[in-house]
Amino acid sequence: MTRQALTGARIFDGTRFHEQSTLLIADGKIEAIVPAGETVGDCEQIDLAGGTLAPGFIDAQVNGGGGRMLNDEPSPQSMYMIAEGHRPFGTTSLLPTLITDAEGAVEKAISSAAEAVLAGRGVAGLHLEGPHLAPSRKGTHLAKYMRPLEAADVELLSSAVLKVGTLVVTLAGEQVTPAQVTQLTNAGVIVCLGHTDTDAARAQQLFDAGARGVTHLFNAMSGLGHRQPGLVGAALDHPDVWGGIIADGHHVDPLALRVALRAKRGPGRLFFVTDSMSLVGQERDHFTLNGRTIWRRQGGYCSRLALDDGTLAGSDLDMASAVRFGVSYLDLPLGEALRMASAYPADFLRLNDRGRLLQGLRADLVHLGEDLQVRQTWLGGVASGQTS
Template sequence: MLRKIIAGARIFDGERFHDDRALVISDGRIDTIAAANDLPDGEIIRLDGGVLSAGFIDAQVNGGGGRMLNDEPSASSMYMIADGHRPYGTTALLPTLITDTADSTLMALEAAKEAVEANRGVAGLHLEGPHLAPARKGAHLAELMRPVEDKDVRTLIAAKQAIGTLMVTMAAEQVTSKQVHELSEAGIVVSIGHSDCSSEAAENRFDAGARGVTHLFNAMSQMGHRAPGLVGAAIDHPAVWCGIIADGHHVNPKALRTALRAKRGEGKLFFVTDAMSLVGSERDEFVLNGRTVRREKGGFCSKLVLSDGTLAGSDVDMASTIRYGVTYLDLTLAEALRMATLYPARFLRLEDRGRLTPGARADLVHITDDIQVTRTWISGKAA
């Protein structure tokens, strides 16, 4: 048995902190959390303080390390994106293909199977489009958006069986409740987003099996006192998970703090980055569907905009979102860590990730007391 013991840091197991303890890993999985003065035999890795946690999980990553998935929907692109985010603590992510052609979508579905099997930090695939609403297009191309057809349902279900974890973002206007039910019953994570729907339409899709809402507040019908919209339906529904972009640009912190207090259902909000290719890259601009996206510095972190000022994804990494949560959203470190580990794991049904309990994967991150990443591991191997 190949055993590693990591000692010298506080351990956060997904629920609580452990002091004066060490994490024991056997064959790439968590064995136990042992007393620091009573360790079994094995290779000992000593850390200098800080916190050892499950690695961060990001359900929405358009790019990183200088590559957008839309540039080349291949396994190599997925590895580049995962490698670009790993220095910031992300050990599992869903490369995200934004609205594109049918050929690009099929290429991404095929590539994801290979990438997941390689165990290099790619946990599945997220298709954010093309079944979105032009009225809430954001930085997506409206001309490529269309309703879900029955053949799309068959294609996605077949792909899910090969990939394992497949998330799809769809507007309520572009998918029927019956289609949502079929996709959800097949194990696909259906999320409503880029939608101008009524709260009633949203609730119908939730009741049919839609599990989440993509980047709450952004690119969706807002909450009014007589028309609650998608925002109101998402906050009110106790079973619905919501990803949030915490970068100081996409959503005012007052709105995020309000959502955190109001959301029905414990632990139903989690961090996503919605990151673009510039994370992990020194460049200041890139091309998205033929349009230049530029980095504008200022605020908590830089923002990415099209020429008309439209936000085009984010320039934030997962460690930064945790710092933002602690600094601006009144979150404890424990809850901020859960929003980057335990909660996205539960949302995506990654049952053996997001916590440090016996049998879980040893996907780990070590952070300093000021939430700077020093080391990561995937299945117990330094990464």
């Protein structure tokens, strides 16, 4: 049995911090957290020399990274490249995200994700953000491919869960019925509402039918008004609804995020997503998506990605930067910021084998320095840059 003892850092287990402690790993899983100096038997000793050891980050919405967009080539290799591009920033599990595309792209992404998930290289499932979205809230998506959800789509997505395991589908309230939502959720699909002008009453109806979350809260959806609370108001008020937030200083003003965090009724919670594009981990200043150039513009907390007309086009955010943003701009204690990057997305995605440092769970870890910059990540107990 391969055993490791990681010591010298404060350990956050997903609930609380452990000072002067050692994390024991055996065969890629968490064995225990014990007091530092306790005899742990035959194992490799690793001194982390300060900082914080925490559960690896989990990102439920990743369009690209490491120079690759999933839409460019929805293959297993693209998914591995995206996962590897985000690993230096603490992300150990992610859902490659396919945005609205031409016919056939969804089927190809499902087939590729089924293979990629089994490989154990950081791909935890698949997120399909389209094509069943509202053209009025298209953002950077191509409206010409958007359409209502049909019976054949429900059948395809329901069967895809058996192959992929974790499948998130973003749907507009205008393009789906409550009965369809119930069919999908009964099959195990995680349904989110997004890219929609649906009103609060319709949103509540779809939540009650089984929709579990909203995709990038505030962005590309009906906003919160005092007489028309919209999807934002419905999501904050419904206790069972989860919501991803893009904490980059461009997509949502920090004040609005602070208000949302204080307003959210639980047990559903808000958590970090990146909605990132291919430039994460790259030096280039632009890339092409569906024939359109998307530019990286420097400025603010992190750079901004936009089309020529200024429309936001995903983000240049990574999860470690989101955690730092949460601490610096959202008044979050470090523990809560870390939960929003690990435990909460794990709960939302029903990934019960990760997201916390508890006995028997996957040893997916991130080591952060005092400045909350990533020093090292581990995937199944294997440190980045090493082989199992």
